[in-house]
Amino acid sequence: MEICNICGIEMILERHHIVSRSKGGGNENSNICEICPNCHVLVHRGEIIVDGWYHSTGGYILVLSEDESLKDRCWIVGKD
Incomplete structure (x- = not known):
């Protein structure tokens, strides 16, 4: 588990492109943030x-x- 760059919740994260690839954003670290599925x-x-x-x-x-x-x-997936 890692900590979301936005909300600070600890869970499995997803990689988000700050500038989307369709708008010319690349895969360099400066264009990626790791955030929780909720964020x-x-x-x-x-x-x-x-x-x-x-x-x-x-x-x-x-x-x-x-x-x-x-x-x-934010909410935790699978929790009531």
Whole structure:
């Protein structure tokens, strides 16, 4: 299990292209983020917009269009 780059939930992750391949995005690490299936659905619905990576003194941080708490918006697949 790994930690989602968006919400911080620990689960099996999916790779998301920040700039879609159909719009010219490649498979380089700078265009990929690893996110949980729940956040992946929200990204593709347009409810979360990933702007890209920001390099800070502490490392790279995924930049979202709005700074909001996402843990309340995510759910764990298979849980009631």
